[in-house]
Amino acid sequence: MHDKQQTAINRRNFLRAAGGASTVAVATAAATLNPDEAQAYDPGEEEMGPRYQETDHVKAFYRVNGYETLEK
Amino acid sequence: MARMKFLCDADRCIECNACVTACKNEHDVPWGINRRRVVTINDGKPGERSVSMACMHCTDAPCAAVCPVNCFYTTADAVVLHSKDLCIGCGYCFYACPFGAPQYPRTSNFGSRGKMDKCTFCAGGPEADSTEVEYAKYGANRLAEGKLPLCAEMCSTKSLLAGDGEIIAAIYKERVTQRGYGSGAWGWQTAYRETITV
Numbered sequence: 001m002h003d004k005q006q007t008a009i010n011r012r013n014f015l016r017a018a019g020g021a022s023t024v025a026v027a028t029a030a031a032t033l034n035p036d037e038a039q040a041y042d043p044g045e046e047e048m049g050p051r052y053q054e055t056d057h058v059k060a061f062y063r064v065n066g067y068e069t070l071e072k
Numbered sequence: 073m074a075r076m077k078f079l080c081d082a083d084r085c086i087e088c089n090a091c092v093t094a095c096k097n098e099h100d101v102p103w104g105i106n107r108r109r110v111v112t113i114n115d116g117k118p119g120e121r122s123v124s125m126a127c128m129h130c131t132d133a134p135c136a137a138v139c140p141v142n143c144f145y146t147t148a149d150a151v152v153l154h155s156k157d158l159c160i161g162c163g164y165c166f167y168a169c170p171f172g173a174p175q176y177p178r179t180s181n182f183g184s185r186g187k188m189d190k191c192t193f194c195a196g197g198p199e200a201d202s203t204e205v206e207y208a209k210y211g212a213n214r215l216a217e218g219k220l221p222l223c224a225e226m227c228s229t230k231s232l233l234a235g236d237g238e239i240i241a242a243i244y245k246e247r248v249t250q251r252g253y254g255s256g257a258w259g260w261q262t263a264y265r266e267t268i269t270v
Contacts, residue, residue: 040142041155043198050148051195052074055218058235065230066243 077237084231091223099211127173127191135165
């Protein structure tokens, strides 16, 4: 009975020790990483660039919406 | 550089929902999602107001601030877009948005959310302009075609304005100078037969 208990304690000690070692290993790995700050998604210059063009179509929209107010 | 903006002239909106329908049709928006909605307050009472609402393409967008995967980006035209490839459908942006713009398709009968969908100011997404892939994910790219969002172009009462912020602000300013605002606007007495402070 006594031997059985001793074995159980040893096993628990082993697990505790192993757990402690792995925690230290994880902490060391985390410390060596160089985490960058969170950055917004960058789809590239072309997709971020301006698309709006003041075409005749757009000018017509402005003209029609301001027909009663803006100078003709 | 022109900054793209929406402006809804609430004195002109008649809650016809043409903007909502035009948007759904133009972008083939899935069932259950509205990128644009018309909100009416004091419905049926004197002083009723309707405003067409969608993503307002905020300068300091709260959706982008809370996104855990940083899938949002702002283009040079000040249009806030996002990548559906990165989106995880967490729903944070919906809670952060003061306009309720982000929408999610229901992907199962158990309420799980799909990729977020929102107004793109008719500017597509991160895929190459006017491609089938872009259309399938984000809808039409009218801005690249030299046009403006269809919701504004379709507005029969010229309530919804879209385009260069400075120009549409000038149009609205001139309107208010000429006709007044709220109960001081022309037509108000005819419609409600009383003066109401709004």
